[in-house]
Amino acid sequence: MKFQLKNTIAILALTFLFVSCSSDDDSSSVTEGTSGDVELYFDNGVNGDALILGNTYTNSNGESLTINRLNYIISNVVLIKEDGTEYTYPKEESYFVISAEGNLLTAHLENVPAGDYTQLKFGIGVDEQRYLQGETAQQSFWDLATEYSLTWTWSTGYRFINFEGTYTSSEVDGEKTFQVHQGSNTATDNYREVTLLLPTTARVREGEMPNIHLKTDANVILDGVNKIKLADNINEAQTATAIMGGENLITIAENTLNMFVVDHVHNGGHSSHQD
């Protein structure tokens, strides 16, 4: 038979048709009863720049912060599927310390039911009363948190965020120390939860671990939807600013609702990555 291009094209087209009819972007379907791991990676930054401890960043309050510490607690992780069904990570395992100075940047979740997840929810800090109820001695989270300066002892409780360094501004003379210790006290519950969309579905399979790469913006702590000037909160002796209680923490709690975003998801991983 005479070579007819249009026949070849027709055959090729038909072939592509069959190929493209396979199930969408998933290479494997979910097997009931299996599970896998998930990694949450917290990429700490300041208003779009990488957070490098010891570096100086100027915010829209006109204050230049040299950040020496950013440690925080995330907890009560929930993974949510497209149809809304939720998987709540076991509470007693669901408290994590993220620390720039300690290079603790990941929360590793084990035995997550295999599935396709489209949203991630977690809490910033510790839901104290409920935490106490769920605490088992296997997990001495208090000790871990203390190691990273994430506990108070003069007023019992966890610091949800420990954000420290020095600052300069046109409103103060010279360089001053700042300490922001976000948390709850017995009068105010500053624990907040955020629900974040995953731009790509996280596929959990046996032997396949998605890495959910989050970006943290430390700038919003003081320079978010609400502005808090360190200079406005300087102590009487004019030596340092310490924000550890009162109205400021309620304000910061609102700011931190915008502190996290999921930047991207890597599927099919077997170990942690950093990129």
Add this chain to the structure above:
Amino acid sequence: MRTIILSLLLGCLLVSCSKEEEYTEVDKPLDFQVPSNFPPLAQDISYNMPTEKGFELGRKLFYDGRLSADNTISCSFCHEQGYAFTHHGHDFSHGIYDQVGTRNAPAVQNMAFQSEYFYDGASNSIEMLSIVPIHNPKEMDETLQGIAEKLMQDTEYVKLFGLAFEDKQVSSGNILKALGQFMTVMVSANSRYDKHVRNEPGGDFTSQEEQGIALFQQKCAVCHKTDLFTDSAFRNNGLPPNPNLNDLGREIVTGFATDRYKFKVPSLRNVELTAPYMHDGRFGSLQSVLNFYANGVADSETLDDELRHEDILGIPLTQEEKDALIAFLKTLTDEEYISNPLFYYQT
């Protein structure tokens, strides 16, 4: 209290009747009862129910100097049973290295019925509260991890932790839980007043004491509420601040200026034994306290509304009324509580 001891004894009886070949100690729940004239529990103890071994462990810890950095200061140092677990005669306590603190040691009693602890509400959890004195550099100057490391070397402790907790760990969490269990069981509910309101033998009141109750209900019970004699609220009762300390009270914990100079209403149970009085121990006698309420209350922005009636500050009282109130307050002394062997140091 009687019920608790009874249940404990019953428990022991059941153990010794076990059919096991070897005698193995097991942990048993303690039967915790709310006294009939008490308000409900303010702490959720269901997550840390007192058990025999947990209680024993908590008691052992309470009396152990190893909870402090130099192994000399135990809880019992400032909380002496004979004085309803306060520091007898001390306005401020001296802690580790002979340093002096800035607050009067409050009584440890009926803890599970309180929702806030310390004069400034530094904790609202019966488990967490031990963290505060343990870490205070003027009191015990230790850390939970430091204590755990010391106790892990002691076979007696390792055994007790193993019996009291499922995970058998000598850990920070278990130390706090054991102390929490001990404090939960420390109920003081058998004073002459209690017998009086529960119509039990030994509850007869003199007419002066009856007069005292009536005056108390009228003039004091609005803050010193219920048979716990506190509403656990933070109030500024008009004490002129000590300028050397300027103790801001509740504001220190919450950060709100509206909480300045407010301190927790203490329970008046066993008040006869817990002198000196107030958050800084400035009054040496109940007479002094009542003199203050009658004539010494100072006005300020946060002065409690209950102590301001039109232009009268405080609570006007005649000497006869003060005598009756003092007579009544003495009926709150619970001899059983302060001498109960269940709560003192056992070797």
